[in-house]
Amino acid sequence: MAESSTVPDHDRHPPPTVKGRETTPRLPNGHLIRLVLEHLNKHPHLDFSPYEVAKVLGRSHGTIRRILFTLAASGQVVQTSVRPARFRAAT
Numbered sequence: 001m002a003e004s005s006t007v008p009d010h011d012r013h014p015p016p017t018v019k020g021r022e023t024t025p026r027l028p029n030g031h032l033i034r035l036v037l038e039h040l041n042k043h044p045h046l047d048f049s050p051y052e053v054a055k056v057l058g059r060s061h062g063t064i065r066r067i068l069f070t071l072a073a074s075g076q077v078v079q080t081s082v083r084p085a086r087f088r089a090a091t
Contacts, residue, residue, distance in 0.1 A: 024058055032059060036067050040077055040089040047080040047088040 027035075035057055040048065050065035057064065068087045071077040080086045 032057070032063065033067055033071070036064060036071070037076065037089075040087065044089040044091060047086040049084055049086050053087075 036053060039053060039056060050068055051061045053068070054061035054064040065085065068077060068079075068085070072079040072087060076090055077087045078090050080088055
């Protein structure tokens with residue numbers, strides 16, 4: 001008869017991980033928006049793509065893109081290009 005294992009199942013079979021990706025802790029509500037605005041305000045003469053901002057902040061570019069479009073709609077940032085989408089601080 002086979003011997004029963006005392007190692008829990010989750011230790012024998014760890015959850016899959018995505019190679020090259022580190023998980024970052026979730027930020028409090030509204031904090032990422034402030035980080036995006038701070039970055040754009042530090043460089044008011046430059047425009048950025050959502051991917052560039054995401055790379056600097058270490059966050060998902062899809063989330064950053066959504067935030068930038070929301071901020072542009074409210075007038076807090078200026079969209080300087082449609083394709084590719086680029087944004088800069090509102091002056």
